[in-house]
Amino acid sequence: MLSFSxxxxxxxxxxxxxxxxxxxxxxxxxxxxxxxxxxxxLTVLTLVVLFVARTPLFETLWTFRIVFPFVLAAPLIExxxxxxxxxxxxxxxxxxxxxxxxxxxxxxxxxxxxxTPVRDSQAALAWALPGRVGRFLGLGVGFVARFLPLLIDDxxxxxxxxxxxxxxxRPVRERISWLVVSGVARALGRADRLSLALxxxxxxxxxTLPELRFSWRDGIVxxxxxxxxxxxxxxxxxxx
Numbered sequence: 001m002l003s004f005s006x007x008x009x010x011x012x013x014x015x016x017x018x019x020x021x022x023x024x025x026x027x028x029x030x031x032x033x034x035x036x037x038x039x040x041x042l043t044v045l046t047l048v049v050l051f052v053a054r055t056p057l058f059e060t061l062w063t064f065r066i067v068f069p070f071v072l073a074a075p076l077i078e079x080x081x082x083x084x085x086x087x088x089x090x091x092x093x094x095x096x097x098x099x100x101x102x103x104x105x106x107x108x109x110x111x112x113x114x115x116t117p118v119r120d121s122q123a124a125l126a127w128a129l130p131g132r133v134g135r136f137l138g139l140g141v142g143f144v145a146r147f148l149p150l151l152i153d154d155x156x157x158x159x160x161x162x163x164x165x166x167x168x169x170r171p172v173r174e175r176i177s178w179l180v181v182s183g184v185a186r187a188l189g190r191a192d193r194l195s196l197a198l199x200x201x202x203x204x205x206x207x208t209l210p211e212l213r214f215s216w217r218d219g220i221v222x223x224x225x226x227x228x229x230x231x232x233x234x235x236x237x238x239x240x
Contacts, residue, residue, distance in 0.1 A: 003149045004117050010217060011053035011115040016124035018218040018225070019112050025228035026108050030101045032235040039100060046104045053111035060110045067106065071099035123209035154186040155179070 006012075011019070026049075030042055050057055079092035125137045158179060162168070167175060 005114050009054040015212050015214050015218045016116050016120040018221045020124055022221055022225045025225045028232045029228050030105055032232045042104055046107050049108050049111050053115045055111045055114050064106050119210050123212050155183050158182045
């Protein structure tokens, strides 16, 4: 789920620039409207995004399962008080809303990654930030998008190999240390091979990127994006 998947959905046929602008608008709205009603509206919008991007909700949530302990820890820690009544649920409301807001932003980001080729993201960044700054950020996005899924697959294979050798019978601390050492070793090996591949291909700041074109679909998304930014501006004007 953390990589591009070819398709013909509405989101697949959007320009990367309009999708990036929409993501920024969603993040801004998520931080401007932190009330339950505001996040409920944002939830509906997120579900619509997942639908038009043909991104399965539960599979995406499973992909981000490693984040759940962190987003759940904040409200749980905040609810604990040192003294009677020991648990104050009212103190956990704001952290819970903040954690839920992060989850919605991650879901929208997953829909973008699933529907946008890496080179299109690079071209969008190069268009938004002309010069070497945009090229540098585009290269960074490309490296992360291509490298991260490989590292995750390496860790999965390492865990499977460890389990096949009865590694699950060993103490938890020993299993964690082995997995960390194995993951770092595989990451360094892949980094060396990536460096060699980049030198062999004569990495250039002026690489030819795909041409980006707006369509009527991007016009619709741009109107929605503009509406979201207007809502953010309204919230900023109303706030004391």
